[in-house]
Amino acid sequence: MINIKIRNVLTDDLDSVTQIENTCFPSKEAAPREVFKERISTFPKGFFVAELNNKIIGFINSGVTNKEHIEDKFFETMNLHNPNGDNIAIFGLDVHPKYQRKGYAKELMKHLINSAKIDGRKKVLLTCKEHLIKYYEQFGFVNEGVSESKHGGAKWYDMYLNLK
Ligand SMILES: CC(C)(COP(=O)(O)OP(=O)(O)OC[C@H]1O[C@@H](n2cnc3c(N)ncnc32)[C@H](O)[C@@H]1OP(=O)(O)O)[C@@H](O)C(=O)NCCC(=O)NCCS
Structure with missing residues (x-):
């Protein structure tokens, strides 16, 4: 049984999400505290945290764009965020x-997809490493192949989910 609570991020969650990011990603790929600060203040509506016994154990965060792929610069600045x-x-x-491996990421992803549908968005975009392609396909994401992204010096794949 899934016993987590999913809610929108709050300003006070900044340290918790930064710490989890540093645990989950190598330093070259992890978003720094300042970037999270900007994401939280600019688009808290697209930033969800999962709590277990009032403690944050995971999160998903996003921005909005008219582009079809995520530019590397978007990982650094919300200047590219287009709320409409x-x-x-x-x-x-x-x-x-x-x-991990308890279905919590799945719940976070389902929550974000649902919120994107409610807001009338057309697609959900992401980039991922090869070993996670199958994982995202379970939600209906389509793999477009190797991305132009050079984020953190890794090889990424572009994936999208059609909502309409
Ligand atoms: C990728 C990530 C978010 C997945 O988080 P998670 O909460 O473990 O994800 P889930 O539990 O939804 O699913 C993970 C696996 O556990 C399995 N699983 C889910 N519930 C399970 C359960 N109750 N018992 C056993 N396995 C379970 C899923 O089937 C899935 O298996 P698969 O990879 O073979 O498909 C997490 O591993 C992570 O933070 N990784 C580092 C950062 C990262 O790479 N993020 C993705 C960037 S694109």
């Missing part, structure tokens, strides 16, 4: 290693 855009761009999905 068609597509939700997922910046990251993190579950603390201690709480």
Whole structure:
């Protein structure tokens, strides 16, 4: 049984999400505290945290764009965020290693997809590493192949989910 509570991020969650990001990603790929600060203040509507016994154990965060793929610059700045855009761009999905493989990321993803549908968005975009392509396909995401992204020096794949 899924016993987590999913809610929108709050300003006070900044330290918790930064810590989880540093646990989940290598330092070259992890979003820094300042970037989270900007994402939280600019688009808290697209930033959800999962709580277990009042403690944050994971989160998903996003921005909005009219582009079809996520530009690397969007990982650094919300200047590219267009609140009236068609597509939700997922910046990251993190579950603390201690709480992985319990379906919590799935709940976070379903929550974000539902919220994007309610807001009338057309697509959800993400980039992921090869080993997670299958994972995202279960939600209906389509793999478009190797991305132009050079984020953190890794190889990424572009994926999208049609909502309409
Ligand atoms: C990717 C990530 C978010 C997944 O988080 P998670 O909460 O473990 O995800 P889920 O529990 O929904 O699913 C993970 C796996 O556990 C399995 N699982 C889900 N519930 C389970 C349960 N109750 N018992 C056993 N396995 C279970 C899922 O089937 C899935 O298996 P699969 O990979 O073979 O498809 C997490 O591993 C993470 O934070 N990784 C580091 C950061 C990262 O790479 N993020 C993605 C960036 S694109």
